[in-house]
Amino acid sequence: MSTMTSEDAFLACIDRHFCNEHPHMLRGRGDDCCELACPPRMTLSTDLFMQDTHFRLSYFSAADIGHKALAVNISDIAAAGARPLGFSMGLMVPEKQPGPHRLTGAFWDSLFDGMAQLARSHGMALTGGDLTRAGTFGLCVTVWGGPCGDAPFLRRTGCRPGDAVFLAGEAGLARTGLMALEAMGAEAAGEYPHAVAAHLRPVPLVRSGQRLAALQGARPQSRITLMDLSDGLARDLPRLFAAGEGTCGASLVLPDASLHPDVRRWAAEQGTDAAVHAFCGGEDYALLGTCAPEAVADVIEAAACDGVPVRVLGTVHGEPVVMLNGVPVTGGGFDHFSG
Secondary structure: OOEOOOHHHHHHHHHHHOOOOEOOEEEOEOEOOOEEOOOOOOEEEEEEEEEOOOEOOOOOOHHHHHHHHHHHHHHHHHHOOOEEEEEEEEEEEEOOOOOOOOOEHHHHHHHHHHHHHHHHHOOOEEEEEEEEEEOOOEEEEEEEEEOOOOOOOOOOOOOOOOOEEEEEOOOOHHHHHHHHHHHHHHHHHHHOHHHHHHHHOOOOOHHHHHHHHHHHHHOHHHOOEEEEEOOOHHHHHHHHHHOOOOOOEEEEOOOHHHOOHHHHHHHHHHOOOHHHHHHHOOOOOEEEEEEOHHHHHHHHHHHOHHHOOEEEEEEEEOOOOEEEOOEEEOOOOOOOOOO
16 A cells, blocks of 8 residues: 655545534635634644654554544543534654554555544534644644533632542553553553553543533532643642642542552552552543532532543642642653653
8 A cells, every 4th residue: 555645645635534514614624724613712722642752653553543633632622611613733744654664545544534533523623734744753733612501611720728639530541551552562452451442542521521611600619620631640630739729739549449440450460559550640531620529429420421430539638748548649640851
């Protein structure tokens, strides 16, 4: 199967997978700019998705790459409690074939198909973008969304001592999948199927975010804060607390029984503490938040739609330290610039 030989071939391939009409897109791809019918309030987010930083061709299929490149952006929209509407894409095509992997026409067809299936499931339009030859393979996706009715957009800001810390989704499952794939290659999918799926094909919790935003709109006293859990609890919790009112930390309880069986099994086989492994996490694409203590039951009911697990992790306190199962914890999580 031949590789793509021209920009026009790429554009034709993209057009085969993505429609060029959308209620919020008055003029689509093919002009210098698209023309959008924007809602009065918008959310906007951008993420890079780069080979050997965010994915490896040795165990990511082309469709996995397309899916995840868009999913990580949709997860940011979910954290705002917004409705995803559209996205643009910058594509960096490697000048040389990366190692033993052939980026054929079939590869690009599969990549765009994986992305297009996820876009269709959320009613999103591809508004345009750019592509270029580059020294490495990667994508840059910018996603935009609007409010769901009169519901507010949720933010990280506003937690205070006494609030409950909650998590919608799994902690540490994607990290388990990554570590298993790195250690075992494609065989990991048979041993840790849920963990591998969490790493390769994350599911953005859009409906959970929207229901939490609706709850906040109906009950402002719920005091809900929310963020996308992408770098692990170890790194993202301090970011959430830094946006709080005054000095904030937390006392968390994360019993083994609350963790996914794949996480517990991996930790046991590696001889590591399962709670610490889950706490360090990374690429969970869950929703991490806080709320007023009297709103906990309503928050759990709102976020636990579509089978999403929701649990209270602990309580915000007024000291700048995070306690995990009675022990202070620091560091961990994912950092693009760590050694």
